[in-house]
Amino acid sequence: MLWDALTLQLGYNATLVAIGATLLGFAAGVTGTFLFLRKRALVSDAISHATLPGVCIAFMVMVALGGDGRNLPGLLAGSALSAWVGLLCINGLTRRTRLAEDAAIGAVLSVFFGFGVVLLTVIQTMGVGRQAGLEGFLLGSTAGMLFADALIIAVGGAATVLLVMILRRPMLMVAFDAEYAAATGVPVHRVDLAMMGLVMAVTVIGLKIVGLILIVALLIIPPVTARFWSDRADRVVLLSGIAGGLAGYLGAAVSASAPNLPTGPIIVLISFALFALSLLLAPARGVLAAVLRHRRFQRRVHVRQGLLALAQGQEVYEPYTRRLLRRAGLMRADGVATEAGRARAAKALRDERRWGLVRADQTHEAAAAQYDGLRDIETVLTRDQIDEIDRRIGPPHEVRA
Amino acid sequence: MVELAAKQGVRPTDPSVQASPLAIRGLTVSYNQKPAVFSVDMTVQLGSMTAIIGPNGAGKSTLLKAALGIVRPVSGQVTVFGRPLEKQRARIAYVPQRASVDWDFPTRVIDVVLMGLSRELGLLGRVRMRHIAKAMDCLNRVGMHDFADRQIGQLSGGQQQRVFLARALAQDADLYLLDEPFAGVDAATEKAIIAVLKSLKQAGKTVVAVHHDLATVTDYFDHVFLINTRKLAAGPVDEAFTAETLQATYGGRLATAQIDQIAGALG
CATH class of the missing domain: 1.10.3470.10 (ABC transporter involved in vitamin B12 uptake, BtuC)
Known part of the structure; x- marks a missing residue:
């Protein structure tokens, strides 16, 4: 029918x-x-x-x-x-x-x-x-x-x-x-x-x-x-x-x-159904997308903060951070960074310094606007630009285990 | 045209009115019978950069809006390049306060700048490559070309202000009226905006801006217009921007020490 x-x-x-x-x-x-x-x-x-x-x-x-x-x-x-x-x-x-x-x-x-x-x-x-x-x-x-x-x-x-x-x-x-x-x-x-x-x-x-x-x-x-x-x-x-x-x-x-x-009321209800679907499922402004985005953001913040703590030789206390780092194979159960964890930590700290220079430099304004504490600098600047910034920072330094 | 001006009570023979990009005579604007601007005369010099200065609620923005015909005055006339405002719309560009719009509006940076070309496009004209190119050029002049495709809500306050300036630039006007262009913007934006305004002056354009930062008046502007409901002083910065005129404008609201400091900086 x-x-x-x-x-x-x-x-x-x-x-x-x-x-x-x-x-x-x-x-x-x-x-x-x-x-x-x-x-x-x-x-x-x-x-x-x-x-x-x-x-x-x-x-x-x-x-x-x-x-x-x-x-x-x-x-x-x-x-x-x-x-x-x-x-x-x-x-x-x-x-x-x-x-x-x-x-x-x-x-x-x-x-x-x-x-x-x-x-x-x-x-x-x-x-x-x-x-x-x-x-x-x-x-x-x-x-x-x-x-x-x-x-x-x-x-x-x-x-x-x-x-x-x-x-x-x-x-x-x-x-x-x-x-x-x-x-x-x-x-x-x-x-x-x-x-x-x-x-x-x-x-x-x-x-x-x-x-x-x-x-x-x-x-x-x-x-x-x-x-x-x-x-x-x-x-x-x-x-x-x-x-x-x-x-x-x-x-x-x-x-x-x-x-x-009745035709009119049914039309209105269908219209509302389309609205409800959009409210839930729309990619950028929908509720579901917002929840997922927030969860992903939260995970990235915890991992980043954990890595920066490791890079500076500090203990990571927060259980959620420890769980995330362990699950990613970046930290052992006793709280010591793994090989991969040390490499990632060193990179995180270096990126922080790079961002610092980028944000202080007006010629990089468009890039600096994308700084959110999490974004990988490679997604914003070219290899050459990063090399130029690295020359200004000086040689990298190792993270001790 | 002469007839029209005469009917509105402006003497067409008055050379200051004829030559001025913006001449205001006897302007009174009131909100609910309380005058915000009372009996104000203003004659802007061709090719000048004029700062409108005064305390909060002194009628600075109202003066600008009345000059643009956005608010209806109780009395007074506005002439633009010697002719009535309505005939000179194409020669004026306006940069409103950033807080006046909803930044969640579904529009991109480039679309906002294209609004500056609306007179050129008309009702049905298609947006063509040359319009896009012109809009991009205007964005380039304020250092915002990398942001053309962003939704406007994703910009910082200073960047939003620069987009508004780019929209005004797209109009190719001769007279630019700006309402607090430096309010709440970052240092990079302030530098970018003042560079653009100075380049406009270089090109023979006239710039009038409501300005709130007394410390930068002498660096940025060559003329001032001091207002607190009534006009209190006007003229070149070194003549009209003095401790006495500031005291008259701000009264007790500006600490004497502050005035002395500014007067000291003026030499």
Whole structure:
């Protein structure tokens, strides 16, 4: 069943949902990265909650005008409008009052959402009958997704990604160093508004699939996931898009593979699974790598300190150091250095002296920056450079047993 | 242009304003109705190296930020090479304080320097070999070319400061504004930075830096601008950097002994 879902063989609706969710995930991941790097991720939460009153008002207006209240483009236009008003409220509160942004976000989010819920109740008592479906925008509802709905997501997502690509340079500059960006003439405030506008666009096109409460997960979790894998902004953007797209695709497939599995929440859970995997397994920033790195570092520190003690004829007391040295065949059980241990100790002491000169010499600055007390000097300097340093140190001296 | 300047209240006929790389008239900047800079005039000499000096909280950085249009003044005009700031952005380079950015940001040293070329690149321009070559050349000038591929968080404080300077160099500006470039940097960095600044002066560029170390003012700079919310003195170092002006600027905050010592060093 899951396999059929993954290969898009579960029928027309499931295929539409899977394609739509993939595109939405990609657009959200790419756009969300800039918000994350600008350290304003939570603004997306306020924007998404602020869509609800717009959806309801659009519904009421369309019904009042005698149209179909559930016309999707109409509802999305309404949601975009009220999200924009919410965004301007946050901006105004932050810029013109002494409220901090988190407080402004909290105020706008709850007030707009509360107002939206009131409107939902009003619509239910209006007796229009066909109001059913508006609640679907809270957590997404993919059951009755139409080709036209998928088309809106595809076109909207593509347009958003295109605009992000056009604005990526100023957005990154503002995210990294807003003052410098302003000094070079980048209109920081307008770039920020454009970024929020793009986030709003993603939110609006995501209402149908994941809903307004959970869209924030697709905007924030993929960038955080991607950050584990790269130190370069352009790659983080791309990886985040891929992580979001993958979560959308897998989530849609999983939810289609069994009855009564909600699409939006499953997408969010898959997205979280990708995050958890990255948190654990990422090579440089992952938790596992950090633990292993620390253990290896600790071993090297102990061995190095032990060798330097041996080189200076001191006793090695610490049990862990003794164990490591013995296991490496550098020290006998009675605490006396072996042949190999003496050679390594002499080398360690000599390297210490070499590093001392390197670090005092400005021409070796790049090499000196790599000094950590452990690194073998051969990995940093060429043979010739080391010979030159050795000439300045003088002849080596033996370590006595 | 003349019209614009006239509208902003700057007399276009004033030769000091016309010729000056940076002319500020009647500048007041306040945070929450407390002026950080009050009614300050400043005329920077073409080709000079000017130190902005004053105690903590005297408005030194604010003055610089207002000159760059980063903070909005309550009143006052800024002209750059005789024209309004907005028209002269390409001729100004800014080196902000190192503490102003998040150094865990996912970007490499070379990417930061390439930001200095953003005006040249525009929105969609591709980064080409000649841009990379130029960025590498700027890194070379501050002695950081070996670090081009490092993530910026892996650098020491002094190295980060030099990368910021390289980014400003990439702009090929005529006026360089630096906010505490020597704050908390190692000796090697201080030497590298001052060498670059002096080479800029040699090339006819103008350098203005917020500076906190009174002991090195005479070695590094030829002009000073003393500020403590108000302007207290300005001019060539040997005229404006004296025991009296320092006392006026720092008040009781600078021990008399310290002032005497500096005045003694000045001869």
